[in-house]
Amino acid sequence: MAAGRPRRRDDLKPQALRPKEATPSPLAGESPAELRRLLRDMLLIRRFEERAGEQYALGKIGGFCHLYIGQEAVAVGSMAALRPDDYVMCSYREHGQALARGLGARSVMAELFGKATGCSGGKGGSMHLFDAERRFLGGHAIVGGQIPLVTGAAFAIKYRGGDQVAAAFFGEAAVNNGAFHEALNMAALWKLPAIYICENNRYGMGTAAERVSAIYDIAARACSYDMAAETVDGMEVLAVRDAVARAATRAREQQVPTLLEVRTYRFMGHSMADPIHGHYRTKEEVEQHKARDPIATFPERLRAAGMLDEEGWQAMEADVAAEIEDAVRFADESPDPEPSALSAHVYREA
Numbered sequence: 001m002a003a004g005r006p007r008r009r010d011d012l013k014p015q016a017l018r019p020k021e022a023t024p025s026p027l028a029g030e031s032p033a034e035l036r037r038l039l040r041d042m043l044l045i046r047r048f049e050e051r052a053g054e055q056y057a058l059g060k061i062g063g064f065c066h067l068y069i070g071q072e073a074v075a076v077g078s079m080a081a082l083r084p085d086d087y088v089m090c091s092y093r094e095h096g097q098a099l100a101r102g103l104g105a106r107s108v109m110a111e112l113f114g115k116a117t118g119c120s121g122g123k124g125g126s127m128h129l130f131d132a133e134r135r136f137l138g139g140h141a142i143v144g145g146q147i148p149l150v151t152g153a154a155f156a157i158k159y160r161g162g163d164q165v166a167a168a169f170f171g172e173a174a175v176n177n178g179a180f181h182e183a184l185n186m187a188a189l190w191k192l193p194a195i196y197i198c199e200n201n202r203y204g205m206g207t208a209a210e211r212v213s214a215i216y217d218i219a220a221r222a223c224s225y226d227m228a229a230e231t232v233d234g235m236e237v238l239a240v241r242d243a244v245a246r247a248a249t250r251a252r253e254q255q256v257p258t259l260l261e262v263r264t265y266r267f268m269g270h271s272m273a274d275p276i277h278g279h280y281r282t283k284e285e286v287e288q289h290k291a292r293d294p295i296a297t298f299p300e301r302l303r304a305a306g307m308l309d310e311e312g313w314q315a316m317e318a319d320v321a322a323e324i325e326d327a328v329r330f331a332d333e334s335p336d337p338e339p340s341a342l343s344a345h346v347y348r349e350a
């Protein structure tokens with residue numbers, strides 16, 4: 001283990017979550033239009049999630065609902081580095097990745113409402129968003145369940161001689177699951193084009209990482225598999241994009257996997273069943289992380305660089321608000337699935 005890596009409980013103070021080596025990625029040389037697109041994608045997720053929370057409280061969304069508020073830069077940065085023909089799998093906290101992958105606010109909101117027009121035909125709900133066309137192979141409710149599945153997708157890519165990559169998003173609690181070890185060992189041994197994106201938001205439900213893990217420098221685990229790894233600032237969309245791009249190039253050109261530990265923070269509770277701050281963290285801690293909110297810091301940086309003005313920001317907010325309003329109306333007005341749809345997609349059609 002390299003010296004200076006945070007290993008002990010005291011090192012996991014919120015400020016330590018930001019990788020020490022991280023400095024904000026320079027904006028010079030970036031396309032202003034592309035940066036504004038990244039900002040809009042993050043804003044869309046934020047406003048979508050705020051609205052989903054409200055709609056849940058109104059009883060329109062059944063089952064569990066895990067919001068992604070605070071983690072937007074991870075999904076948006078990652079998707080910006082992946083190609084449309086790459087494969088993506090997620091945990092149950094996947095509204096953000098689905099939107100960033102382009103599933104569309106209408107189809108995601110309708111799925112949350114359990115409507116026939118939802119991306120999974122209304123049968124998956126919040127935790128099981130799916131879109132084969134966009135190679136978005138699901139939200140998965142079993143913690144860590146998607147990690148071996150992505151390894152299988154990466155194996156299939158290699159077997160067929162493709163140059164796509166398969167990316168898995170999962171929380172830090174998943175790395176103590178046996179499936180994580182088995183999958184990463186296989187991926188390294190067989191040299192598979194997989195990217196393992198661990199969104200370390202510090203808490204699995206209400207349990208802090210340091211209470212369940214002997215080491216919590218998750219990137220360091222990659223040395224067990226002789227795998228490339230990076231610790232990434234998950235509040236910085238460009239840092240995420242660049243790290244995923246490096247991993248994707250490694251996978252496409254050398255057919256080897258990468259483990260990325262992306263340090264982020266969720267501003268809301270674990271799910272809609274959990275109060276915002278919970279009993280496991282303090283209000284002060286949450287506020288401290290909110291100071292690095294990507295929805296606030298990124299527009300500030302764009303403004304300072306002359307790439308966004310107040311009028312442009314207001315127009316973006318209005319545009320996103322209209323898209324969310326439309327998605328809710330669409331979901332409200334959409335029909336429930338037909339009873340006959342119940343058995344569809346259960347067995348393979350002959």
Ligand SMILES: Cc1ncc(C[n+]2csc(CCOP(=O)(O)OP(=O)(O)O)c2C)c(N)n1
Nearest residue numbers: 093141142143171172173174201203204205
């Ligand atoms: C195998 C398994 N064990 C336990 C659970 C219950 N459970 C649901 S979410 C969760 C916490 C997972 O936290 P993490 O992986 O860090 O993701 P986050 O919720 O922070 O995004 C647990 C233990 C489950 N769904 N699957």
